[in-house]
Amino acid sequence: AQSVTQLDSHVSVSEGTPVLLRCNYSSSYSPSLFWYVQHPNKGLQLLLKYTSAATLVKGINGFEAEFKKSETSFHLTKPSAHMSDAAEYFCVVSFYNQGGKLIFGQGTELSVKP
Amino acid sequence: GAGVSQTPSNKVTEKGKYVELRCDPISGHTALYWYRQSLGQGPEFLIYFQGTGAADDSGLPNDRFFAVRPEGSVSTLKIQRTERGDSAVYLCASRSSGTHIGTGELFFGEGSRLTVL
Numbered sequence: 743a744q745s746v747t748q749l750d751s752h753v754s755v756s757e758g759t760p761v762l763l764r765c766n767y768s769s770s771y772s773p774s775l776f777w778y779v780q781h782p783n784k785g786l787q788l789l790l791k792y793t794s795a796a797t798l799v800k801g802i803n804g805f806e807a808e809f810k811k812s813e814t815s816f817h818l819t820k821p822s823a824h825m826s827d828a829a830e831y832f833c834v835v836s837f838y839n840q841g842g843k844l845i846f847g848q849g850t851e852l853s854v855k856p
Numbered sequence: 857g858a859g860v861s862q863t864p865s866n867k868v869t870e871k872g873k874y875v876e877l878r879c880d881p882i883s884g885h886t887a888l889y890w891y892r893q894s895l896g897q898g899p900e901f902l903i904y905f906q907g908t909g910a911a912d913d914s915g916l917p918n919d920r921f922f923a924v925r926p927e928g929s930v931s932t933l934k935i936q937r938t939e940r941g942d943s944a945v946y947l948c949a950s951r952s953s954g955t956h957i958g959t960g961e962l963f964f965g966e967g968s969r970l971t972v973l
Contacts (some may be wrong), residue, residue, distance in 0.1 A: 757959070
């Protein structure tokens with residue numbers, strides 16, 4: 743079965759310092775992996791996606807993620823956090839053979855301190 | 857429309873009542889999904905439509921939940937005999953038919969927050 747595990751429920755960083763949000767996946771197939779962000783009272787927005795092309799994926803707002811098959815990981819990083827990055831982040835795997843159904847992780851809340 | 861629209865944004869009801877939640881997807885998107893997000897949790901899949909038909913309803917928790925999409929556009933999620941445990945944010949998403957089903961981005965609405973007293 744396909745699933746994702748986000749290793750941290752909450753991450754706190756200072757503005758200007760690097761961000762690391764960890765995600766491990768389990769999949770019987772070659773996965774499609776995504777990171778979505780959810781700001782308070784806003785809809786979910788796609789940050790980036792991996793679909794078996796380049797293993798280092800760049801997304802919006804300076805975020806990137808690296809697909810590591812040997813480690814079954816898809817960690818999200820950003821070199822320098824901004825106050826506006828404070829939000830809930832979801833790692834997601836796609837059920838490509840079932841209509842593109844997305845399976846979400848539990849989420850990581852990112853706090854950014856001034 | 858410009859994005860996925862969901863109404864109402866907030867709904868408060870009493871236990872045992874019937875509720876309808878509406879989703880208007882992005883124009884031209886043939887695939888439509890419903891998810892439920894409980895407090896502190898990630899969204900959980902409920903049902904997926906391709907056109908007018910439910911292609912996968914494996915996430916519906918029980919027979920009190922039902923969804924329709926009669927004309928392949930707007931969808932309505934219907935909950936009968938609501939229970940306090942149904943309280944959650946119900947999210948709708950759509951995907952363009954031009955994108956691969958496994959890799960195409962889902963566009964989400966802002967959700968309908970249901971509170972059952």
